[in-house]
Amino acid sequence: MDAQAFHDSSMPTYLDDKQANEEGALQFLIFSLNDALFGVNLMLVKEISQYGIVTMVPLMPSYIKGVINLRGSVIPIIDLSARFNHGITTVNKRSCIVILDITQEGESNDIGILVDDVAAVLKIEQTQIEPAPAFGASVRSEFIAGISKFNERFVVLLDIAKTLPLDDLADI
Amino acid sequence: MSADSKLYADVLSTFFAEAKDMLQQMEDALLSLEDDPDDKETINALFRAIHTIKGSAGLFELNDVVQFTHKVESVLDRLRNGALPFEAKLSDVLLKSADHIFLMLEYLESKSTDEAKLALLGIESKALVEQLAEYLEHDTPIKAKEKNEPTQNLKPKVGTWHISLRFSQDAFRNGLDPISTLHYLLNLGEITTIFAIDDRLPDLELLDPESCFLGFEIRLFTAAPQHDIEAAFEFVQDDCSLRLFPPSGPEVDFVSLINELPEEPRLGDILVECGAVSRRIVEEAMQEHNNSPQLANAPRLTIGEILVAKNTVTPEIIDAALSKQSKMRETRTTDNSSRFVRVPADKLDALINLVGEMVICSASAGLLAQNAQNSSMLEATQQMSRLVEEIRNDALSLRMVYIGETFGRFKRVVRDVASELGKKVELEIIGAETELDKSVVEKIADPLMHLVRNSLDHGIELPDVRSSIGKIPTAKISLSAHHDSGHVVIRVIDDGCGIDGEKLVAKARERGLISLNQQFTEQEKLNLIFLPGFSTAEVVTNLSGRGVGMDVVKKNIEALRGQVVLKSTVGVGTTIEIQLPLTLAIIDGFLVKVGMYTYVIPLQAVVECVDADNSKLLKHNRWSGNFDLRGDVLPFLELQEIFAIANDIPERRSIVVVKNNDSLIGLLVDQLQGEYQTVIKPLGKLFKNLRGVCGSTVLGSGEVALILDVPALVRVATENEHEQHNVAVVDRQVLVHANQ
Incomplete structure (x- = not known):
């Protein structure tokens, strides 16, 4: 996979160091899911954790994979692929859990998302972000904050607040 | 914010928290007094509470609070001295005053600049002060009556008072400076003679420079009444012993002073020198003091009693003695309260989380030691895990309140x-x-x-x-x-x-x-x-x-x-x-396994465990049925089906019999794993609608186990049943299966 760089050298892949200091650029964590690339705003990312034992929580929708113990806190894990109606993720040996700190209605909640592989940290200029297409994308358009490119491939930048609205997710 | 002003803000917020506690204590005391109006201890507690608020408010220059609490304090002081009976109406006024102080504190704490609110508080203050004043006005008539009696001592008069003052060793440490108190006395009158008593000073090499060993014998020429003189010592009263002798008091009073401070041999001489007593009295006193060992059965108190009997002691002195006694009692109780430490709740949470992590780490260390077959290491880890358990229990109990x-x-x-x-x-x-x-x-x-x-x-x-x-x-x-x-x-x-x-x-x-x-x-x-x-x-x-x-x-x-x-x-x-x-409470749980997942059943709910003999199981539908429990019908739920866990059913299963409200129900599980003390970790917002599970816990392996909420589980099962009976259009179970 062309996103190996992140794992081979522990250095994140920046587009350009100079750009890093300029305003208008946002940093994204790029990960892959079902062979497509997605990005989440790096500001939301708390940490990346290995896929470990996930305890299934019964009577919940399939996109709620379960809960894990993260240093004493019990954190829910969302199966993003199931959330996008792409079927339940098969866990492979590169599978990771990206822990996001989601603040909604002034309340901070940690949520983990299950991804196939973490690719890179990317600095993207506002100008390089295209608006979400009305149709034709692999995920529902309201989940998309924008589209950009990484290594000549499209990256879907997710609007996490819309993708994981805690209140709606809680309604079974 | 500079370090100093941050410190100030911190201290101020502590003051607000403490003052509110004090008000709560005050309220409690008032309510308990309504049942038992003669309880001296409670009256003292009441007085102490308001006095502390006044004192600390003074430190922060919250003058409105000080002025108001001063009025309340004066009333309480009269109550304490028995000059005022405790009655329902007074209690009402005092309760209202406590509420009012609370409001004032709230207002100050909010740093609000709401003029209207401030004005309202002012009006309320005034109204209450007027009501309080009624209880102070009573003062004068009573005094007037006393004036007619032979004791004319209460009347303020010009004369030379004798003040005997001993500072406690902690006076400096508590931030008191004796000299400022002495300076203040000058506002009242003229200090004619002053002797510093330094007999308590130890040798230089033993001297702790932070301790105060000083005492003073002061002759004060003043027209001020006793109350004002005492007020001069108000802020140091916890850290000194004060004896006041009115101008006309008989010399014999000084005898008790000399007797009480036998460790100061020069005292008698000093008193003579400053003109408080005559040589003859001192000699008599010394003699009495020398005789006292023979009167072992009749200690100092009897002297006081004799003096009172002889009518030689003025009311002021009894007053002083009484207030000294009550002061001693006060210090004793304040010592009790200083055993508590105020800690922010989030610090406790952080501690509990850390300890929870330690429990898991020590469990895995134990596992490693076991695998390494190193017996001394195993012993050490066992010791550690026991200690960690103890720490966890203690840490958890910190958050629990009555x-x-x-x-x-x-x-x-x-x-x-x-x-x-x-x-x-x-x-x-x-x-x-x-x-x-x-x-x-x-x-x-x-x-x-x-x-x-x-x-x-x-x-x-x-x-x-x-x-x-x-x-x-x-x-x-x-x-x-x-x-x-x-x-x-x-x-x-x-x-x-x-x-x-x-x-x-x-x-x-x-x-x-x-x-x-x-x-x-x-x-x-x-x-x-x-x-x-x-x-x-x-x-x-x-x-x-x-x-x-x-x-x-x-x-x-x-x-x-x-x-x-x-x-x-x-x-x-x-x-x-x-x-x-009990959200975060420690509960004893019972671990069961269904498929690959572990669940916790609150142990108090568990009645017994029985073998799920297939011949005694009669299933109504996929998730529930009846079990023949020694001849009785026990309705049971099959967890695996309710939770839709994909699993090969093992040959031998068990039923955990649990209490549900007033009845018994069984839970059919794969495996029993025994008791386990669990720390409940609430599941997040995402699971707020989840039923049948009331929380989670982290097992020794680091795995999360869900805690079952038995009554809710029964409700889920009952609803499922209703749906089935009503020929539901959608089979919930099928849906759940599809989701998995």
């Missing part, structure tokens, strides 16, 4: 509301020592308030109504709490008129909340009261009956994953039972 604190607050509510309504009500508190997590206690206070008010307003009848139907005129409201099956059960019980189910039905129909021909069981009728927009009060009072009553209570309690049950008998009374989970 519910009695919350219950205690209702004394005031019951008292005020009952008197407003003209009802006689006694509040009984049972199980005040029941421990509950602080966060739950905080959240339960409001719903409880509603329930208690409802009972007072609608439940309890007026005294004459009660007498006419043969009840004791004084009604009783009980607040009780106890632990049961991993829950805390709180009951609000009144012996009032009860709730008439028929009336509720009629009311609900009138409001259009239910359809006309709906039929209800007795319990369902009572439950109508929990419907939104339901209020039975004929007249809307300012206490309750605003229609936001019971449905809000129910919602609040359910938000805590609790339950409310209402039981009532017309004419006999109403019981409202609140069942609450």
Whole structure:
């Protein structure tokens, strides 16, 4: 996979160091899911954790994979692929859990998302972000904050607040 | 913010917190005095509370608070001296004053600049000060009467007072400077002679420069009354012993002074030198002191008694002695309170989380030691895990508070509301020592308030109504709490008129909340009261009956994953039972395994475990059935089906028999794993609608296990059944399976 760089050298892949200091650029964590690339705003990312034992929580929708113990806190894990109606993720040996700190209605909640592989940290200029297409994308358009490119491939930048609205997710 | 101003802000916020505690203590003391008006200890506690608030407010220059509390203090001082009887009206005024101080503190704490609010506080202050003044005015007539009696000492007079002052060793450490007190005395009059008493000074090499060893003998020429002189020492009074001798006092008083301070041999000489006493008296005193060992059975106190009997001691001196005694008692009790430390709750949470991590780490260290077959290391890890367990238990207990604190607050509510309504009500508190997590206690206070008010307003009848139907005129409201099956059960019980189910039905129909021909069981009728927009009060009072009553209570309690049950008998009374989970509490759990997942059943709910003999199992549907438990029918739930866990059913399974309300039910599981003490970790917001599970816990392996909520599980199963019986269009189970 062309996103190996992140794992081979522990250095994140920046587009350009100079750009890093300029305003208008946002940093994204790029990960892959079902062979497509997605990005989440790096500001939301708390940490990346290995896929470990996930305890299934019964009577919940399939996109709620379960809960894990993260240093004493019990954190829910969302199966993003199931959330996008792409079927339940098969866990492979590169599978990771990206822990996001989601603040909604002034309340901070940690949520983990299950991804196939973490690719890179990317600095993207506002100008390089295209608006979400009305149709034709692999995920529902309201989940998309924008589209950009990484290594000549499209990256879907997710609007996490819309993708994981805690209140709606809680309604079974 | 600079370091200094941050420190100031920190200290100030501590002051506000402490002052509010003090006000709570004050309120408690006042309420307990209403039952026992002669309790000296409580009166002292009352005085201490207000005195401390005044003192600390003074440090922060909160002058409005100081001025107001000073008035309250003066009244309390008279109460303490027995100059004022404790009566209901005074209690009212004092309670109102406490509330007012609370409001003032709230206002100051909010740093608000709301002029209108400030003005309102000012008006309230003035009104209360006037009411308080009534209790001070009484002062003069009593004094006037005394003036006619032979003792003319109370009248302020010009003369030379003798002041004997000894500072305690901690005076410097407590930030007091004796010199400023002495300077202040100059405002009152002229110091004619002053002797420093340095007999307590140790040798230089033993001298702790931070300790104060000084004492003074002062002759003060003044026209000020005793009260003013004493006031000069107000701020140092905890750190010094003060003896005042009025100008006309007989010389014999100094005898006791000399006797009391035998370690200061020069004292007699000093007194003679400054002209307080004659040589002859001192010699007599010395002789008496020398004789005293022979009077071993009659210690110093008898001297005082003899002096009083001889009528040689002026009231001032008795006063001084008394106030010294009470001061000593005060210091003793303050020592008690200093054993508490105030800690922010989030620090405790962080500690508990860390300790939880330690438990898991020590478990895995133990596992490694076992695998390495290193016996000495194994021993060390076992020792460690035992200690860590202990630390965890201690840390957890830090967050637990007695519910009695919350219950205690209702004394005031019951008292005020009952008197407003003209009802006689006694509040009984049972199980005040029941421990509950602080966060739950905080959240339960409001719903409880509603329930208690409802009972007072609608439940309890007026005294004459009660007498006419043969009840004791004084009604009783009980607040009780106890632990049961991993829950805390709180009951609000009144012996009032009860709730008439028929009336509720009629009311609900009138409001259009239910359809006309709906039929209800007795319990369902009572439950109508929990419907939104339901209020039975004929007249809307300012206490309750605003229609936001019971449905809000129910919602609040359910938000805590609790339950409310209402039981009532017309004419006999109403019981409202609140069942609450112990969120962060430690509960003993019972581990069971279903498929690859571990679940925890609260141990208190577990009655027994039996082998699930297939011949005794009779299944009604996929998820439930009946089990033949020694001839009795035991309904059981099959967890694997309810939770839709894909699993090969093992040959041998077990049934855990658990209590559910008043009945027994069985849970069919794959494997029993024994007892385990669990720390409940609440599942996040995402799982707020999840039923059948009331929390989670982290096992030694680091894996998360879910804690089962048995009553909720039964509800889920019952609903499933209803759906099936009603030929439901959608089979819920199929849906769940599809989701997996």
